[in-house]
Amino acid sequence: MSTEARLVDGREDGVVETTMLGQFAIVSVNNPPVNALGQSVRAALSTTLGELDADEAVAGIILTCAGRTFFAGADIAEFGLPALAPSLRDLLAQIENSAKPVLAAMHGTPLGGGLELAMACHLRLATLDTKMGLPEVKLGLIPGAGGTVRLPYLIGPEAALRMIVQGTTMDADEALEAGLIDGIVSSGAGFLSEAVTFIQTRLLAPTRIVPVRGRRQKIEQADRSAFETAAIALATRSKGSEAIAAAIGAVRNALFLSFEEALATERAAFDALVASEQSAAQRHIFFAERAARKAGSGVAPALRTEIRSVGVVGAGTMGGGIAMAFANAGFPVVLAEVNAEALERGHANIARNYATSVSRGSLSAEEAQRRLALIQGAPNLASLAHCDLIVEAVFEDMAIKKAVFAQLDGIARPDAILTTNTSYLDVNEIATATTRPANVLGLHFFSPANVMKLVEVVRADKTDPAILAAISELARRLDKVPVVVGVCHGFVGNRMLEARSAGMMDLLLEGATPEQVDRAFTDFGWPMGPFQMQDLAGLDISWRKRKSRGESLIIADDLCERGRLGQKTGKGYYRYEDGSRKPLSDDVVLDLIASASQARNIVRREISAEEIIERTHYPMINEGHRILGEAIVPRSSDIDIVWVYGYGFPQYKGGPMFWAERQGLDHVVARLEHWRAVTGQPAYLPSAELVQAAGLAEAERRPDKAVAQVHS
Numbered sequence: 188m189s190t191e192a193r194l195v196d197g198r199e200d201g202v203v204e205t206t207m208l209g210q211f212a213i214v215s216v217n218n219p220p221v222n223a224l225g226q227s228v229r230a231a232l233s234t235t236l237g238e239l240d241a242d243e244a245v246a247g248i249i250l251t252c253a254g255r256t257f258f259a260g261a262d263i264a265e266f267g268l269p270a271l272a273p274s275l276r277d278l279l280a281q282i283e284n285s286a287k288p289v290l291a292a293m294h295g296t297p298l299g300g301g302l303e304l305a306m307a308c309h310l311r312l313a314t315l316d317t318k319m320g321l322p323e324v325k326l327g328l329i330p331g332a333g334g335t336v337r338l339p340y341l342i343g344p345e346a347a348l349r350m351i352v353q354g355t356t357m358d359a360d361e362a363l364e365a366g367l368i369d370g371i372v373s374s375g376a377g378f379l380s381e382a383v384t385f386i387q388t389r390l391l392a393p394t395r396i397v398p399v400r401g402r403r404q405k406i407e408q409a410d411r412s413a414f415e416t417a418a419i420a421l422a423t424r425s426k427g428s429e430a431i432a433a434a435i436g437a438v439r440n441a442l443f444l445s446f447e448e449a450l451a452t453e454r455a456a457f458d459a460l461v462a463s464e465q466s467a468a469q470r471h472i473f474f475a476e477r478a479a480r481k482a483g484s485g486v487a488p489a490l491r492t493e494i495r496s497v498g499v500v501g502a503g504t505m506g507g508g509i510a511m512a513f514a515n516a517g518f519p520v521v522l523a524e525v526n527a528e529a530l531e532r533g534h535a536n537i538a539r540n541y542a543t544s545v546s547r548g549s550l551s552a553e554e555a556q557r558r559l560a561l562i563q564g565a566p567n568l569a570s571l572a573h574c575d576l577i578v579e580a581v582f583e584d585m586a587i588k589k590a591v592f593a594q595l596d597g598i599a600r601p602d603a604i605l606t607t608n609t610s611y612l613d614v615n616e617i618a619t620a621t622t623r624p625a626n627v628l629g630l631h632f633f634s635p636a637n638v639m640k641l642v643e644v645v646r647a648d649k650t651d652p653a654i655l656a657a658i659s660e661l662a663r664r665l666d667k668v669p670v671v672v673g674v675c676h677g678f679v680g681n682r683m684l685e686a687r688s689a690g691m692m693d694l695l696l697e698g699a700t701p702e703q704v705d706r707a708f709t710d711f712g713w714p715m716g717p718f719q720m721q722d723l724a725g726l727d728i729s730w731r732k733r734k735s736r737g738e739s740l741i742i743a744d745d746l747c748e749r750g751r752l753g754q755k756t757g758k759g760y761y762r763y764e765d766g767s768r769k770p771l772s773d774d775v776v777l778d779l780i781a782s783a784s785q786a787r788n789i790v791r792r793e794i795s796a797e798e799i800i801e802r803t804h805y806p807m808i809n810e811g812h813r814i815l816g817e818a819i820v821p822r823s824s825d826i827d828i829v830w831v832y833g834y835g836f837p838q839y840k841g842g843p844m845f846w847a848e849r850q851g852l853d854h855v856v857a858r859l860e861h862w863r864a865v866t867g868q869p870a871y872l873p874s875a876e877l878v879q880a881a882g883l884a885e886a887e888r889r890p891d892k893a894v895a896q897v898h899s
């Protein structure tokens with residue numbers, strides 16, 4: 188800061204510090220890590236701004252933040268607690284009504300309440316790399332401090348609607364163009380002096396500085412029918428989310444009501460959402476994600492775990508997607524295959540995927556080319572010798588995987604991290620194929636690996652803990668959410684998926700149709716039902732697996748034997764017309780299911796959506812408690828993260844474990860026992876871990892009585 192600067196005060200343990208630059212007060216807030224607008228910040232800021240407003244020597248105020256970002260929002264940890272004065276809304280009103288112009292000088296990620304505060308200021312500047320947005324819907328909320336009103340005033344209602352409903356950010360260039368900010372400042376030493384020059388120039392300009400509430404032009408000129416069309420499209424895409432419905436309503440109010448009325452309705456909607464189940468669930472996911480990411484922190488990463496170059500073995504479905512995930516994050520990748528032909532096939536798939544993104548407009552042709560060029564093919568493993576990290580994604584077969592790891596052991600640098608993308612296999616056993624088990628772990632990506640956010644990081648018995656910190660950092664660079672899990676069959680996700688699927692065919696045999704099951708799932712909030720999902724993935728994958736193990740599965744095997752392998756053959760559990768992905772009910776399948784019931788003397792009956800959810804979801808929760816009991820993960824919230832980011836469990840239900848707790852674990856136990864009694868299936872036997880978590884003693888459950896009641 189310039190030598191003219193004069194320290195005026197420092198309050199609240201240095202949370203707010205004021206210095207003078209000429210006639211301008213620079214108010215800098217320092218509340219690490221992200222300058223959340225908690226009560227102590229609001230109080231200190233309010234006092235400081237009040238004093239500066241009354242100080243005749245002050246011509247204007249520049250509000251900025253120390254550290255990595257301008258205010259990243261309200262303090263999420265305060266939601267649900269008794270409100271403490273001053274509220275964020277009061278603070279913003281104070282800023283807006285200040286006699287001295289207040290300029291927000293932003294950097295980092297001004298989000299939520301942070302951006303709302305900036306919009307209550309009289310002027311806004313940002314450094315070029317600033318990313319700003321109102322992501323409250325991701326927490327099951329809407330902006331609650333004027334964001335749904337001031338943003339439409341600044342950038343127009345339709346653009347504001349998209350930004351708020353999708354929770355997207357704008358960078359500084361876009362924000363300037365859209366009218367959200369008034370100028371861009373450099374991020375270096377000139378940051379504050381440029382801000383002072385800017386405010387000085389504005390004060391000398393003949394036009395008044397008009398607060399946002401006075402700028403109605405974009406509201407009055409808005410195309411209201413275009414707004415409604417956009418609103419309908421956005422609402423359809425986000426069925427089930429209360430926050431999104433409320434966000435659309437709130438922005439519409441900015442268009443139709445007065446500024447004050449719109450603010451008041453926004454406030455009421457926000458207050459209702461803060462108290463809602465959905466927002467509690469989404470806030471749980473916010474903190475759960477951050478807790479999961481901390482794995483390995485505290486262990487000093489050894490130098491050798493710095494990852495700069497990556498090798499992928501196998502260019503099939505997963506290997507191709509994994510190579511893309513790394514290339515998208517800027518890593519050079521060597522993609523190795525068994526022979527040139529397999530390599531060519533894999534490379535062509537990757538090129539096709541990038542071309543699709545280009546044709547959809549989500550990626551520029553140059554960027555696609557740049558990413559593609561980062562992926563170098565190799566028809567054998569020898570070219571992986573220099574790689575810091577190698578991901579094996581060959582067939583799911585222990586003997587093949589061990590052979591690959593033994594080969595890698597002889598080729599890879601001694602300090603390379605060797606990982607497997609296995610879905611189910613024992614990573615400890617895979618590690619025995621090498622002379623360096625400390626460097627071996629699982630890195631279980633989800634399909635499509637370039638899209639899905641989850642990575643299960645499988646910690647084997649001998650994995651060096653320092654590697655976990657490096658993998659956590661790597662996941663951040665890949666924009667993935669890592670969850671560290673222990674070794675067991677299927678780890679967390681696929682193990683629970685097996686429990687969820689176990690009774691699915693029974694539901695069909697007893698009277699449900701694939702449509703009814705899928706509808707129960709989508710009404711619950713899943714993006715897709717399990718039968719639609721199987722048609723999409725291809726029924727032959729699990730069929731082949733069953734055959735190799737000498738297993739069979741009623742209905743599913745019949746479909747495969749009739750060549751109904753899912754969407755790729757135009758029919759599976761559903762039929763598909765002319766290459767469309769729309770599932771259509773098929774009498775052939777319904778007849779096949781009915782005859783299977785008849786052959787087993789099962790009298791088909793009505794199956795309710797509630798029964799479908801209980802008989803699929805409760806066994807999965809049961810398995811989740813077993814997983815916790817075995818310490819496969821340390822926290823129940825890790826399981827929620829696996830399901831939200833790996834399988835599409837609705838975020839607004841908080842993941843299966845959170846959802847089950849909200850249902851009441853004792854209720855889950857009772858219902859499992861009920862279904863066990865009705866069906867006689869051991870799959871519904873509540874685990875000791877679940878029972879313990881539910882706080883019920885064994886004796887209290889009286890299973891014999893439950894069975895007797897059902898059969899009487």
Ligand code: 3HC
Nearest residue numbers: 221223259260261262263264296298299300330331332477
């Ligand atoms: N309140 C409280 N804590 C917050 C916070 C917030 N708004 N934002 C981040 N944190 C905490 C995190 O929990 C984490 O704490 P931990 O280290 O103890 O785990 C720490 O800050 C660092 O966060 P990240 O690990 O996420 O750091 P990144 O650098 O990866 O990301 C970020 C920074 C982009 C700011 C990201 O944290 C983020 O997206 N935060 C949430 C922003 C948000 O949703 N703001 C709106 C809040 S709701 C609101 O403002 C309501 C208003 O309309 C009334």
Ligand code: NAI
Nearest residue numbers: 501502503504505506524525529580581582583609610634
């Ligand atoms: P895939 O059959 O599509 O691809 C496997 C590839 O590995 C083939 O291209 C094959 O030529 C190649 N390969 C086989 N042996 C090799 C060797 N010795 N050296 C180099 N390449 C070799 O299989 P997919 O689906 O990609 O699965 C790979 C792994 O990922 C499996 O372990 C699977 O369980 C796991 N996985 C699969 C998911 C999926 O949805 N398909 C999801 C998550 C994990």
